Amino acid sequence: MVKFGPAGHSASFALDGKKHTYEMPEWLKNKGLDIFEYSFGRGVNIKEDSARKIGDEAKKYGIEITVHAPYYINFATEEQDKYQNNFRYVMQSLETLNYFGGQRVVIHTASQGKLDRKVALANASRALEELASRACSAGFGDKLLCLETMGKKSQIGTVDEIVDFCKISPIFIPTLDFGHINACFQGILKTKDDYRREIDKVFEGLGEEKAKKVHIHFSKIQYSQAGEVRHLTFEDDKYGPDFEPLAETIIEYGMNPYVICESAGTQAEDALSMKTEFIKLRDNSLQI
């Protein structure tokens, strides 16, 4: 089943008088959404009992929780302290994901920094191999670590790079962030063919099973020559990308991705508009 939901608290959550994340599952259920992505962008700082409380509510309302690991992870680093910390951030994210009763953790793999890109890629590859083995030995072999495509040229994470990383272990699948892909390559996603081209790389590189269950981030993102500048809302009609050709591709390929919206403030509303549009297109395609 294709699932939709927001990353983090949208402005409307507070406007509806809600404050705590444990109130989120019921609120999302009432809106008709399916997932909530909990961001540990600045660190994993939630206590076990709070996380379990959110997990209990999620289970009660049939909402799945996914987790975003800290943003500053960099598996290409050659500094020992930072290198070791990367593993700690992912392991903490996985432990908390367990308390939430969830399955997926999103990870930014690396930055190029001052390294040659080939060296950065080789470093990250080696580290990811170690990560997969540590995660499996720690009992997280049933989780999915969703490695994300990034929005800035200085970051590691083109679709090709992420597909290569995901070949390392069965627990790695891609997070295709189409806003990032569009921003990094100056607006390349316009038509259905543009989306097919990117998704075909996943089917060809990783096979049907992984390709059909990819994690997706979707938002409109302002960009400059260096790539991503900032996340926008679906009100934007300048930068894109548009969801409709992606929805058509998901239907055509029979995929069941999780689609997370990262709009700036309107992520719940924009997630719902994607879900509504997707269902309409799917029902139309069934009638033909």
Ligand SMILES: [Zn+2]
């Ligand atoms: Zn991300």
